[in-house]
Amino acid sequence: MSKNSLELTRSHKQFDGYTRFYTHQSETCRAPMKFSAYLPPESEKRKLPVLYWLSGLTCSEEIFMTEAHAQAMAKKYGVILVVPDTSPRDTGIPGEDDRYDLGSGAGFYVDATESKWSKHYQMDSYVTKELRELAESVLPIDSSKRGIFGHSMGGHGALVLGLRNPELYRSISAFAPICAPSNAPWGELAFTEYLGNDPSQWAQYDASFLIQKAQIKTPILIDQGLDDEFLAEQLGTDQFEKILSTINYPVTLRRQAGYDHSYYFISTFIEDHIKFHAELLR
Amino acid sequence: MSKNSLELTRSHKQFDGYTRFYTHQSETCRAPMKFSAYLPPESEKRKLPVLYWLSGLTCSEEIFMTEAHAQAMAKKYGVILVVPDTSPRDTGIPGEDDRYDLGSGAGFYVDATESKWSKHYQMDSYVTKELRELAESVLPIDSSKRGIFGHSMGGHGALVLGLRNPELYRSISAFAPICAPSNAPWGELAFTEYLGNDPSQWAQYDASFLIQKAQIKTPILIDQGLDDEFLAEQLGTDQFEKILSTINYPVTLRRQAGYDHSYYFISTFIEDHIKFHAELLR
Numbered sequence: 056m057s058k059n060s061l062e063l064t065r066s067h068k069q070f071d072g073y074t075r076f077y078t079h080q081s082e083t084c085r086a087p088m089k090f091s092a093y094l095p096p097e098s099e100k101r102k103l104p105v106l107y108w109l110s111g112l113t114c115s116e117e118i119f120m121t122e123a124h125a126q127a128m129a130k131k132y133g134v135i136l137v138v139p140d141t142s143p144r145d146t147g148i149p150g151e152d153d154r155y156d157l158g159s160g161a162g163f164y165v166d167a168t169e170s171k172w173s174k175h176y177q178m179d180s181y182v183t184k185e186l187r188e189l190a191e192s193v194l195p196i197d198s199s200k201r202g203i204f205g206h207s208m209g210g211h212g213a214l215v216l217g218l219r220n221p222e223l224y225r226s227i228s229a230f231a232p233i234c235a236p237s238n239a240p241w242g243e244l245a246f247t248e249y250l251g252n253d254p255s256q257w258a259q260y261d262a263s264f265l266i267q268k269a270q271i272k273t274p275i276l277i278d279q280g281l282d283d284e285f286l287a288e289q290l291g292t293d294q295f296e297k298i299l300s301t302i303n304y305p306v307t308l309r310r311q312a313g314y315d316h317s318y319y320f321i322s323t324f325i326e327d328h329i330k331f332h333a334e335l336l337r
Numbered sequence: 338m339s340k341n342s343l344e345l346t347r348s349h350k351q352f353d354g355y356t357r358f359y360t361h362q363s364e365t366c367r368a369p370m371k372f373s374a375y376l377p378p379e380s381e382k383r384k385l386p387v388l389y390w391l392s393g394l395t396c397s398e399e400i401f402m403t404e405a406h407a408q409a410m411a412k413k414y415g416v417i418l419v420v421p422d423t424s425p426r427d428t429g430i431p432g433e434d435d436r437y438d439l440g441s442g443a444g445f446y447v448d449a450t451e452s453k454w455s456k457h458y459q460m461d462s463y464v465t466k467e468l469r470e471l472a473e474s475v476l477p478i479d480s481s482k483r484g485i486f487g488h489s490m491g492g493h494g495a496l497v498l499g500l501r502n503p504e505l506y507r508s509i510s511a512f513a514p515i516c517a518p519s520n521a522p523w524g525e526l527a528f529t530e531y532l533g534n535d536p537s538q539w540a541q542y543d544a545s546f547l548i549q550k551a552q553i554k555t556p557i558l559i560d561q562g563l564d565d566e567f568l569a570e571q572l573g574t575d576q577f578e579k580i581l582s583t584i585n586y587p588v589t590l591r592r593q594a595g596y597d598h599s600y601y602f603i604s605t606f607i608e609d610h611i612k613f614h615a616e617l618l619r
Contacts, residue, residue, distance in 0.1 A: 067601035068564070074601050121600065124406040282350070318403065319349035319356050 061193060064089075070130045071096040074120050083177045083185040086143035090186060091116040092194060095130040104200035104336035105190070106329065107182065107224075108138045109209030109216075112241070113160045116140045119206075122318035128326045132333035134202075137190045139182055141209070146175040156241050157248055163236075164212030165260045167249035176249060179260075183216055183223060202226035202332035206321055207285070211236055214262035214275070221271035226335040228276040228328045230321050231283055235263040235291025242289075263295050266304055275306045276331045278324045280314030343475060346371075352412045353378040356402050365459045365467040368425040372468060373398040374476055377412040384479040386618035387472070388611065389464065389506075390420045391487030391494035394523070395442045398422045401488075404600035410608045414615035416484075419472045421464055423491070428457040438523050439530055445518075446494030447542045449531035458531060461542075465498055465505060484508035484614035488603055489567070493518055496544035496557070503553035508617040510558040510610045512603050513565050517545040517573025524571075545577050548586055557588045558613045560606045562596030 060080035067074045072095040081088040097103060106129075108119050119125065119138045129136050142162030144151075148171060151158035162178035191198045203224045205213035210232025217227035236242020237257045246257040258264035279292050286292060292308070299306055314320040342362035349356045354377040363370040379385060388411075390401050401407065401420045411418050424444030426433075430453060433440035444460035473480045485506040487495035492514025499509035518524020519539045528539040540546035561574050568574060574590070581588055596602040 067597055067599055068562075068595040068605075069601040070605050121404045124409065124604070126601075126604070127406065280350075313350040315349055317349055319351040319408075322406075322408070323350075323352050 061189065069093070070126050072098065072126070072130060074126060076116065079189065081143070081181060081185060083181045084143040084175050086146050086175050088140060088143060088181065088186070089116045090137060090139045090190070091120050092138070092190065093120065093126045093129050093136040094194065095133060095135070097130075097133050098135055098195045102195045102197040103133055103135050104202065104333065105135045105137055105194075105196040106202045106204060106332050107187070108136060109164060109182065109203070109205030109212035110138065110141050111205070111207030111209050112141070113155050114141050114209075115160070118318065122322065123325050124322040125325050125329065128329040132329050134329060134333055134336070135194060135196055137186070137194070139186050142178065143175040148172065148175065157244060161208065161245065163208060163245040163249060163260070164216060165246075165249050168256070169249055169251050172249050179216065182212070183220055187223070200225065200336040202228070202336055204228040204328055204332065205232070206230040207316065208233060208241070210277070211242075211262060215260050215265060217273055217275075218262060218265040218269055219259070221269070221273050224273060226332045227273050228331055230278050230324065230328075231280060231285070231290060231316050232262070232277060233290055234295035235261060237261045237263075238294065239289045239291055263291060263298050267298060267302055269304060272304050274335055276328060277306060277308045278327070279308065279310050280316065280320045281310055281312050282314060283316045285316050343471065351375070352408050354380065354408070354412060356408060358398065361471065363425070363463060363467060365463045366425040366457050368428050368457050370422060370425060370463065370468070371398045372419060372421045372472070373402050374420070374472065375402065375408045375411050375418040376476065377415060377417070379412075379415050380417055380477045384477045385415055385417050386482035386484065386615065387417045387419055387478040388484045388486060388614050389469070390418060391446060391464065391485070391491030392420065392423050393487070393489030393491050394423070395437050396423050396491075397442070400600065404604065405607050406604040407607050407611065410611040414611050416611060416615055416618070417476060417478055419468070419476070421468050424460065425457045430454065430457065439527060443490065443527065445490060445527045445531060445542070446498060447528075447531050450538070451531055451533050454531050461498065464494070465502055469505070482507065482618040484510070484618055486510040486610055486614065487514070488512040489598065490515060490523070492559070493524075493544060497542050497547060499555055499557070500544060500547040500551055501541075503551070503555050506555060508614045509555050510613055512560050512606065512610075513562060513567070513572060513598050514544070514559060515572055516577035517543060519543045519545075520576065521571045521573055545573060545580050549580060549584055551586060554586050556617055558610060559588060559590045560609070561590065561592050562598065562602045563592050563594050564596060565598045567598050
């Protein structure tokens with residue numbers, strides 16, 4: 056768990072609590088990893104529920120903390136926020152920085168099996184085990200109350216890790232998630248690189264497959280902007296909704312007219328999401 | 338006023354309104370200039386008060402819109418936000434990009450008189466005249482209801498432009514402003530470069546002098562974090578407060594324990610500031 060290597064690199068007082076940035080040596084990714092956390096003032100008195108936020112392509116552990124306008128809502132609803140970086144970085148893997156949609160900033164929340172990436176790109180295990188255990192050992196988190204949410208690639212991550220681990224996460228939400236990565240350019244590239252050429256291996260990380268097998272139906276909220284520049288080609292929202300219509304898994308999928316793929320969209324609906332989680336984790 | 342050159346470069350729906358980015362050819366700065374605006378949904382029905390936000394060193398017209406968490410409050414209190422860039426850019430002046438505290442990103446909201454800078458660096462006239470007239474001709478602004486606020490160098494700008502133009506701005510507020518620039522390294526460098534070696538020329542852009550001469554006492558709110566890394570050397574808050582104690586100009590100056598110089602601090606108190614302006618502009 057590498058608790059001993061944990062370093063607090065920055066702490067900013069915000070809304071009477073603290074937005075903090077950490078680095079630590081990850082055993083899972085065999086690399087230094089970064090994450091951020093927001094601790095609302097109430098966390099000084101008692102343990103609180105935690106929401107894990109997974110960010111999208113090109114993002115780090117910082118952008119959610121600066122641009123999502125989430126901290127005021129985390130204070131209002133009494134939850135701790137934990138935000139990992141989107142991949143290991145500076146691992147020395149050839150070409151890791153060459154593309155915005157693969158390698159650095161693009162871990163896709165899978166455990167890579169292809170030898171080129173598998174030594175370091177273990178973001179599934181990192182998020183669901185190492186980071187979780189580390190955060191919950193050093194922050195005042197009530198580990199019986201855990202939700203997961205994210206955006207775009209991180210919306211995919213939240214759906215997939217939430218559906219795979221219903222015993223860990225009691226609530227799931229996503230902004231503009233990649234709902235059917237096996238059938239879209241971003242997902243096909245990443246899955247081929249990280250998981251290999253056999254698409255049967257991809258289903259374990261594809262929300263449109265996982266949701267059909269789910270035994271425990273963790274509540275899910277999804278917001279999708281209708282002016283999202285990636286909606287048609289990358290996100291698979293229609294395909295996902297078609298599947299939902301054939302199974303008995305109630306998902307709240309809201310289409311928001313006029314909104315795009317940016318944090319301007321996320322900030323608009325962040326209160327709804329944090330409230331959704333907080334009420335389920337009460 | 339160059340209304341004809343105005344170009345809308347981006348528009349993001351946010352909180353039922355729009356965060357927009359513009360560029361235009363500035364006659365005052367003889368260069369292309371950028372600004373952003375937030376239009377709350379109420380602005381589709383009627384003209385609203387406007388708050389001009391002036392940003393700090395190294396900032397552009399974008400960071401306030403991404404990091405201040407202001408748009409939800411602009412919607413709540415019914416005000417339009419307009420945010421200029423902090424200087425002309427790519428003017429060809431030798432060394433304009435060499436330092437973070439001079440030239441690009443560091444216009445200091447003065448009209449430069451030194452020949453090296455004076456052709457382009459006319460940020461006082463740009464903000465108080467050209468941008469104001471342009472924004473108010475194309476956006477649904479009630480020009481009788483105008484406030485000005487800002488951060489750090491832009492807090493200095495808000496105090497100075499507000500105090501110099503009480504007929505234009507009916508409310509002034511600032512986060513961690515440079516209150517006494519003539520006596521601090523940032524201010525001394527910028528004033529020497531833009532206004533020349535004679536400190537008597539600096540007083541016209543120094544809030545600690547201007548406030549002593551003010552005939553009209555526009556309401557002022559200032560928030561200052563006590564863990565601000567620039568407080569001791571650059572901001573002159575104590576000097577400013579000492580002057581306030583000798584004159585009859587009521588200023589609300591709040592010291593906020595634990596807060597630093599960042600947008601994490603600004604976001605925490607942005608609602609107080611927008612509410613302060615909105616109530617005065619009602």
